[in-house]
């Protein structure tokens with residue numbers, strides 16, 4: 001068990017070592033048990049958290065806000081558009097000033113090639129810890145909830161369990177690549193064999209389209225080597241699903257290829273067959289679980305039958321956001 005968390009930022013998944021993540025999970029389960037028993041756990045009485053959002057949110061906002069209240073503190077929701085950021089407040093000023101008012105700064109800034117840099121710049125200036133509610137590179141709290149859910153459903157020994165992180169079709173917008181990136185970084189530290197699936201076919205002349213960031217791929221490969229697990233990449237969704245214990249198919253934009261809305265949509269529209277349906281779920285193990293961070297494009301990313309069906313654990317997964325975040329807040333802000 002690790003105990004040295006106080007005052008630390010959590011921006012990238014690997015900011016906490018594997019042992020530290022295990023401690024976070026232990027604390028999360030303890031807080032989950034306390035909430036189920038209605039036992040008081042006011043570990044952050046009189047503490048305050050600023051939640052600075054540059055993007056919309058359902059789960060992240062709700063779970064951080066409820067979590068702070070359950071810990072005896074207060075969370076302030078700050079929509080960036082209602083601040084003076086557009087009139088000149090810099091990242092350094094936000095860190096310096098909000099870091100003096102609040103005991104923690106949680107930020108969601110997903111702008112491609114900007115969000116992560118922004119959060120780190122705020123963190124350098126802030127005396128309070130900075131917690132990443134999602135940036136362009138990572139979604140670390142989602143991934144803590146995900147690993148917590150996988151362990152609850154599949155047990156602590158994940159050796160030889162095939163976990164599939166797959167691209168999926170969606171029509172709503174070019175979604176960030178932070179969730180699959182966090183997943184391949186964290187899951188490769190927890191014993192499972194990770195398979196990453198995305199189009200297009202791997203021919204040399206092909207553009208990268210839905211590839212993840214090369215430096216993230218390198219870190220995932222290093223993890224896989226260190227923890228002696230599998231880490232494979234495929235362009236075949238059916239192959240990936242075969243005998244999987246966990247499938248996590250979600251859409252992301254072709255951000256390494258284009259940031260143009262129209263170009264991105266044209267690339268995404270080439271792969272409408274990448275849907276998680278009942279036929280594909282039949283390729284997985286009988287007791288496999290279907291995961292999604294939500295929101296999902298129903299009927300495009302996944303059928304209603306799958307997301308509402310017996311394999312789906314999406315609501316337990318969403319609930320675990322609350323417990324995992326409370327654990328990190330209690331450890332870093334107390």
Ligand code: CP
Nearest residue numbers: 057058059060293294
């Ligand atoms: N999964 C997730 O981060 O959900 P929100 O975008 O609703 O916060």
